[in-house]
Amino acid sequence: MRIELEKRAKVSALFSILSPFIAFALTIVFGGIMFALLGKNPVAALYSFFVEPLSEVWSLHELAIKAAPLILIGVGLSVCFRSNNWNIGAEGQFIMGAIAGSILPVVFYDWQSPLVLPLMLVLGMIGGALFAAIPAFLKAHMNTNEILTSLMLVYVAQLFLDWLVRGPWRNPQGMNFPETRTFGADAILPEMIASGRTHWGFAFAIIAALAVWFMMRYTLRGFEITVLGQSERAGRFAGFSSRKMIWFSMLFSGALAGLAGISEVSGAIQQLRPVISPGYGFTAIIVAFLGRLNPLGIIAAGLVLALTYLGGEAAQLSIGVSDKVTRVFQGLLLFFVLSCDTLIHYRIRLVRERFAALKADEAH
Amino acid sequence: MPVKGQIASGRLLAVSNLTKLFGSFAACNAINLQIESGEIHALLGENGAGKSTLVKMLFGVLAPTAGEISWMGDNVRITSPGEARKLGIGMVFQHFSLFEALTVAENIALSMDRSISLARVAEEASRLSRVYGLPLDPNAHVADLSVGERQRIEIVRALLQNPQLIILDEPTSVLTPQEADRLFETLLKLKAEGRSVLYISHRLEEVQRLCDRATVLRHGKVTGACDPRAETPASLARMMVGNDVAVVTPEGTNTKGDVQLEARHLSVAARTPFAVSLKDVSLKVRAGEVLAIAGVAGNGQSELFDALSGEYPVSDDNAVQIRQKPVGTRNINARRLMGAGFVPEERHGHAAVSSLSLSDNLVLARNQSDRRVFLGGGFLKIIRQGAIKAAAKRISEAMDVRKSGEDPPAGSLSGGNLQKFIVGRELDRQPAVLVVNQPTWGVDAGAASRIRQALVDLAKAGSAVLVISQDLDEIFEVATEIAVISEGRLSDPYPARELSREKIGLLMGGMHGKTEGAGAEHAH
Ligand SMILES: Nc1ncnc2c1ncn2[C@@H]1O[C@H](COP(=O)(O)OP(=O)(O)OP(=O)(O)O)[C@@H](O)[C@H]1O
Ligand SMILES: [Mg+2]
Numbered sequence: 001m002r003i004e005l006e007k008r009a010k011v012s013a014l015f016s017i018l019s020p021f022i023a024f025a026l027t028i029v030f031g032g033i034m035f036a037l038l039g040k041n042p043v044a045a046l047y048s049f050f051v052e053p054l055s056e057v058w059s060l061h062e063l064a065i066k067a068a069p070l071i072l073i074g075v076g077l078s079v080c081f082r083s084n085n086w087n088i089g090a091e092g093q094f095i096m097g098a099i100a101g102s103i104l105p106v107v108f109y110d111w112q113s114p115l116v117l118p119l120m121l122v123l124g125m126i127g128g129a130l131f132a133a134i135p136a137f138l139k140a141h142m143n144t145n146e147i148l149t150s151l152m153l154v155y156v157a158q159l160f161l162d163w164l165v166r167g168p169w170r171n172p173q174g175m176n177f178p179e180t181r182t183f184g185a186d187a188i189l190p191e192m193i194a195s196g197r198t199h200w201g202f203a204f205a206i207i208a209a210l211a212v213w214f215m216m217r218y219t220l221r222g223f224e225i226t227v228l229g230q231s232e233r234a235g236r237f238a239g240f241s242s243r244k245m246i247w248f249s250m251l252f253s254g255a256l257a258g259l260a261g262i263s264e265v266s267g268a269i270q271q272l273r274p275v276i277s278p279g280y281g282f283t284a285i286i287v288a289f290l291g292r293l294n295p296l297g298i299i300a301a302g303l304v305l306a307l308t309y310l311g312g313e314a315a316q317l318s319i320g321v322s323d324k325v326t327r328v329f330q331g332l333l334l335f336f337v338l339s340c341d342t343l344i345h346y347r348i349r350l351v352r353e354r355f356a357a358l359k360a361d362e363a364h
Numbered sequence: 365m366p367v368k369g370q371i372a373s374g375r376l377l378a379v380s381n382l383t384k385l386f387g388s389f390a391a392c393n394a395i396n397l398q399i400e401s402g403e404i405h406a407l408l409g410e411n412g413a414g415k416s417t418l419v420k421m422l423f424g425v426l427a428p429t430a431g432e433i434s435w436m437g438d439n440v441r442i443t444s445p446g447e448a449r450k451l452g453i454g455m456v457f458q459h460f461s462l463f464e465a466l467t468v469a470e471n472i473a474l475s476m477d478r479s480i481s482l483a484r485v486a487e488e489a490s491r492l493s494r495v496y497g498l499p500l501d502p503n504a505h506v507a508d509l510s511v512g513e514r515q516r517i518e519i520v521r522a523l524l525q526n527p528q529l530i531i532l533d534e535p536t537s538v539l540t541p542q543e544a545d546r547l548f549e550t551l552l553k554l555k556a557e558g559r560s561v562l563y564i565s566h567r568l569e570e571v572q573r574l575c576d577r578a579t580v581l582r583h584g585k586v587t588g589a590c591d592p593r594a595e596t597p598a599s600l601a602r603m604m605v606g607n608d609v610a611v612v613t614p615e616g617t618n619t620k621g622d623v624q625l626e627a628r629h630l631s632v633a634a635r636t637p638f639a640v641s642l643k644d645v646s647l648k649v650r651a652g653e654v655l656a657i658a659g660v661a662g663n664g665q666s667e668l669f670d671a672l673s674g675e676y677p678v679s680d681d682n683a684v685q686i687r688q689k690p691v692g693t694r695n696i697n698a699r700r701l702m703g704a705g706f707v708p709e710e711r712h713g714h715a716a717v718s719s720l721s722l723s724d725n726l727v728l729a730r731n732q733s734d735r736r737v738f739l740g741g742g743f744l745k746i747i748r749q750g751a752i753k754a755a756a757k758r759i760s761e762a763m764d765v766r767k768s769g770e771d772p773p774a775g776s777l778s779g780g781n782l783q784k785f786i787v788g789r790e791l792d793r794q795p796a797v798l799v800v801n802q803p804t805w806g807v808d809a810g811a812a813s814r815i816r817q818a819l820v821d822l823a824k825a826g827s828a829v830l831v832i833s834q835d836l837d838e839i840f841e842v843a844t845e846i847a848v849i850s851e852g853r854l855s856d857p858y859p860a861r862e863l864s865r866e867k868i869g870l871l872m873g874g875m876h877g878k879t880e881g882a883g884a885e886h887a888h
Contacts, residue, residue: 006444223724227717231713231714237728237729238727239695239732
């Protein structure tokens with residue numbers, strides 16, 4: 001017996017909706033198997049991974065804090081991916097946004113004014129966008145593959161941050177720890193609700209998602225993104241420029257990643273350290289696809305992936321497995337999302353060899 | 365090896381009550397059809413009659429909603445192209461399915477059993493292509509090949525499976541007359557071997573030349589069967605359309621106005637290694653004129669279209685002029701805003717995006733020229749769905765576009781119906797200048813005459829119309845002036861009345877008379 005993929009005559013509407021759910025279910029099943037192989041009770045382990053973090057108010061706040069950058073970046077990436085531009089370097093743009101936004105509280109720490117925070121956010125967006133401008137320029141004018149350039153620039157950003165916090169920006173009163181000074185009160189993104197730590201970054205994420213949803217659904221710009229993603233030639237006929245779209249989508253997603261970076265630093269960490277992200281920029285790629293590149297779907301997917309971070313921390317404490325399981329779950333999820341998408345375009349068929357062989361004999 | 369196909373009755377395929385519903389719309393409605401061994405059978409019908417849908421069911425691409433297919437006397441269910449191939453059915457689709465980056469042999473191997481080596485596929489393919497007179501180089505890359513050569517790959521690919529029945533869906537709509545002649549020789553050879561051919565075409569002359577029997581479809585039903593040789597093109601067309609096809613009434617009393625579209629010494633270097641460069645092309649179209657550009661495909665037609673439309677602007681602003689203003693460096697929307705409209709040759713992925721609805725495809729061409737009506741919300745540029753849907757409806761009605769549903773995706777329309785929509789999309793604006801590349805390929809006789817009449821009427825109403833076409837009948841029906849393009853050079857224009865087919869033939873061969881003068885010997 002053998003399995004064959006057969007192209008559907010029409011895209012399956014059912015599986016377009018079902019595929020993320022099937023992927024999530026398969027992830028749970030394989031996660032359970034993994035826990036069993038590690039010698040843990042799979043049900044208890046899955047419970048402490050996926051359910052426990054949702055049972056307390058403070059951990060719901062943690063969920064929102066982790067979801068905020070994922071959604072913000074994921075929404076920007078959806079614009080890129082829909083227009084056929086493959087920005088894989090959001091992690092680097094996140095870091096550069098955080099660095100650019102931190103110029104005020106770290107270098108000009110004396111300056112106190114209500115303007116500091118808004119300026120920091122703007123600088124964060126500019127920083128992320130400028131860093132994304134590098135692969136955009138290379139693609140638009142040198143025909144370089146943006147997947148490679150944007151990815152490699154992540155390492156540049158990480159090492160640059162590392163150098164900054166160990167060198168020029170190290171806190172002079174910090175006993176030689178590789179950290180900047182902690183931000184002043186004016187430079188801190190405040191909490192949104194009284195009950196916990198959730199800062200305004202979460203609101204930014206939701207607003208960005210709604211705005212992009214509106215753009216994609218109702219405006220000419222959204223139409224342009226869709227058309228250029230489907231056919232460059234038809235886009236040219238419509239008078240749209242794919243070169244301008246490279247710039248727009250890369251700068252836009254870079255700016256949102258930068259905003260996520262400065263929000264995270266200013267709202268959650270409140271200083272720069274050698275590592276400020278547990279891979280948000282990469283995880284957001286999974287978020288974008290799990291959300292079907294639809295901004296509303298991305299809100300939901302961002303919450304799911306945020307849960308894998310919390311679950312990893314919880315599982316480390318309560319059942320004593322490494323927090324690397326977070327990465328495993330994220331990897332499983334991406335793998336299953338992409339493979340379940342096959343079902344949208346293909347039908348799976350079991351072919352019985354014996355029967356086929358018989359038929360072949362008959363033909364001779 | 366006894367071939368199972370040699371059966372006494374001679375009946376190869378019989379279809380009874382075959383029906384295909386898309387939603388509640390019957391694309392094929394209780395079709396009955398028989399194909400005998402060794403015949404070339406024509407399937408005729410206007411755009412959207414259900415021809416492609418019917419043959420897709422025979423080839424296992426679409427599942428029938430009801431009805432039966434019997435193959436060599438046995439009832440069969442064909443659920444995939446693989447199964448159809450195993451039975452002995454081969455197909456060449458209306459739109460090709462080849463990978464441009466792969467070689468001819470690799471493309472062929474993709475549809476074969478994986479156990480066969482590439483070398484054997486290549487060997488077998490070149491043997492077949494020799495036997496059937498379809499020259500092919502198995503190691504050539506598809507991207508480098510002309511449309512005719514690509515089609516040969518599809519045919520050889522179908523032949524490799526040793527089929528008893530070969531289905532061809534509009535094979536000649538993209539071929540030059542010479543390529544078409546060669547295809548007919550191949551088909552007659554296949555027939556002589558006792559194989560059958562199911563042949564879909566809108567060109568009634570070639571159906572008469574080639575086919576033994578014809579079945580006519582209209583609105584998804586069989587409306588008649590005949591011996592095409594006993595009919596005239598006019599009577600065949602009547603069977604298809606249900607009434608007489610209107611004869612295009614040309615020019616008459618066109619009053620010629622100012623020059624509206626002009627190219628001045630337009631030279632464009634080839635953009636890709638497979639493109640043709642334009643060499644010093646000059647032309648003028650006045651209001652009230654239809655200038656037709658004849659020529660064999662691949663002689664610079666699409667490059668000329670790109671330069672005139674502004675999809676690829678040129679460096680010399682004066683080289684292209686619309687309504688006597690230089691626009692060479694302006695983009696397509698700037699030219700549309702000056703009153704020009706454009707209809708490219710390729711429907712899917714150029715003039716239209718298949719996955720988007722018709723109304724979205726209207727926005728595609730008119731998002732700037734009609735922005736006052738179609739866009740709202742100031743700088744947000746919100747698309748006004750209501751206004752656009754109404755306009756799409758108006759266009760569909762004016763052009764008699766047959767579709768399933770109010771606003772279906774462009775890809776679900778039959779080829780000819782999509783073409784009607786794309787032409788109608790521009791006519792609806794009453795453009796002062798219209799540039800059309802191959803206005804009626806794949807369009808049935810009735811619709812083609814409607815499109816041609818619309819072009820003639822547009823010129824009469826005072827617009828300048830430029831038609832690029834390979835079809836000489838079409839050119840003589842619509843043109844007031846004719847010029848010929850060959851290897852990127854354009855001949856001088858001649859009044860249509862003064863030009864004979866022979867003269868055009870000579871010009872196509874590159875003998876540009878006075879324009880090239882002493883250079884004429886280059887051509888040989
Ligand atoms: N996938 C689909 N979904 C909905 N409607 C469809 C689909 N495919 C075809 N149709 C409709 O079925 C009808 C018949 O289409 P078909 O492609 O068979 O026409 P055709 O006879 O081949 O026309 P043409 O000569 O223009 O190629 C058309 O009205 C078309 O809109
Ligand atoms: Mg068809």
